[in-house]
Amino acid sequence: MSLFVHLHSLIILSFIFITFFQTKPHSSSSSYIRLPSIQSISKPVHISVTDYGAIGDGIHYDTVSIQSAIDDCSAGGGGRVVFPPGKYLTATVFLKSGVVLEVQNNATVYGGTRLEDYPTEQNRWYVVLAEDVEDVGITGGGEINGQGLEFVVRFDERKNVMVSWNTTGACSGDECRPRLVGFVRSRNVRVWDVHLHEPAYWCLHLVQCDNTYIHDMSIYGDFNTPNNDGIDIDDSNNTVITRCNINTGDDAICPKTYDGPLYNLTATDSWIRTKSSAIKFGSASWFEFKQLRFDNITIVDSHRGLGLQIRDGGNVSDVTFSNINITTRYYDPSWWGRAEPIYVTTCPRDATSKTGLISNLLFVNISATSENGVFLSGSKTGALSNIKFLNVNFDYKRWTSYEDGFVDYRPGCQGLVNHSSAGFMMEHINGLEVKNVNMRWVGDRVKRWNNPLDFRPSSVDNIALINFQSSSYGQQTS
Known part of the structure; x- marks a missing residue:
């Protein structure tokens, strides 16, 4: 086969690959994601x-x-x-x-x-x-x-x-x-x-x-x-x-922005096991992240499932997580993360750090079994905005003997902070839509999981709960 024919055949295959995997982000104003040729x-x-x-x-x-x-x-x-x-x-x-x-x-x-x-x-x-x-x-x-x-x-x-x-x-x-x-x-x-x-x-x-x-x-x-x-x-x-x-x-897949922006990242059809974050943005985050898509991924045994740690002033927008199965569990506190299936924060790294913004995130068709709840924490000058959860199922249960009752801001910010567990822990958010979301608890809900939604009204605005359900299953203990 001549080199010309060889190149021609591969270019055709590349075109088929692009056509098949090209997709439109959830924000209607965004352009199509361009995948590599x-x-x-x-x-x-x-x-x-x-x-x-x-x-x-x-x-x-x-x-x-x-x-x-x-x-x-x-x-x-x-x-x-x-x-x-x-x-x-x-x-x-x-x-x-x-x-x-x-x-x-x-x-x-x-x-x-x-x-x-x-x-x-x-x-x-x-x-x-x-x-x-x-x-x-x-x-x-x-x-x-x-x-x-x-x-x-x-x-x-x-x-x-x-x-x-x-x-x-x-x-x-x-x-x-x-x-x-x-x-x-x-x-x-x-x-x-x-x-x-x-x-x-x-x-x-x-x-x-x-x-x-x-x-x-x-x-x-x-x-x-x-x-x-x-x-x-x-x-x-x-x-x-x-x-x-x-x-x-x-961390298994870790986008970072040290010296410039990061655009058009697509990760699909993969299996991840990690003692830290399965997918983690940052913590190096000085520049923009835009148009990222994660689809059909299985995550097991992780200390933290999907994590966005925007500590250094960069902005994140137009990101979709879809068709993802997550299992998270507690490990020793020496590892960052407290079994959060989803973790999103703009809390600055330290007093000298700029504050970034996170907007236009879509979580759709997510299933999680976790020992802790979802953590959504903007900051006073960097609120989270336009965050959507659609068709999501969270099963919360404990099966390790590690101590719970902490919120983990690491790296930087406040470190480990004593706080009771909640299905959604939220602060500094402007625009959150939760639609077709089901939370279920196993075991002693009164002691550990008493609060499906934990937030202060002064820092969280424009929340829409549509077909939001919270219930227990399994044997209850006193």
Whole structure:
């Protein structure tokens, strides 16, 4: 097949993909969400890292062989760099334009665990790093493994204590560990049919990227390891995440705005298990989030389900969460979150932070089983507005022995605050519609769940309750 025919066929498939998944946000004034047009990034040239001297025994470093194969592949016009079955230990390798890494079944790329395995600059600590490139990807059915458990100083069922390279002067704080895969200032990125395993820190990181397609892949991180986020999307636009399985200790899908806005993110048809937030906006939130859609997602065992933590002055608008099943539960207070199925706040990070705004949120066809209620908290200068819940079912029950009776504002703001549980805890809202919403309680409702709606009229205006039901089921106790 000629290259022209190959490209032509993939462009047609991309057009079909866009047509099928394109959808209109709930705000009638908004434009259609534009999804990425994925061009061909898979050319017929294949180069094996073993032909460049890679041993693949998991003991000797194969970094030079891998990098040489990538460099030659890119210089020759692009193609696939193939990892046949084996174990490839490497320091940071740099992905170049036009190159797809094909990590085949029964092949594993292991990231090194030494500080000298990574560049001098902390922001470049990745096992695989693509900077200022285009038409790149990772696939093949194999695994990239960050050896995250090798960075554990002390295992702890509450939260593992991790290595921090800050003592070397390379960085400061307690999150000085390498990420797994990073795409920085890049275009036309595709990650599919690959397993990303045991990151020491964040797993898959997009920074100021455009036109990214992540699909049919899995992420696994140790459940007790902090900061091992699944997918972090920073200042990146036109991103699609679909048919992914994410099982990790920290936030699973996490849009952030450090240095610029984030537009047109779509995540669908995925399964998430996390000890923190399944979907979390922020907490880095200095710029705008707009036109984001999350549909047909199952969330289990999370400390917090859907979370918007807008702490730094950025605004959020035109976001839809639809057809989502959520199960949240309590974990130790050392993890942020108190089992809220939905958590939305503009409470500033500290006294110096600006206040952002959140508007035009739609939650439709949501089912949740949780140990705590929904938390909706604007702020005095940043009220939540035009928030809609349509066709939502909340089942509230307790099945862990962790202490309840707290509202969790972390990070920043007020921290953990003593407060009785409620079905909806609300403050600083102007415009809330609740339609076809059913709350049900199991167990001692009088003691723990006495208040379906908790708010002060002075800070909450324009509420519409349409077919709102609150009831108990199961055995009642005194």
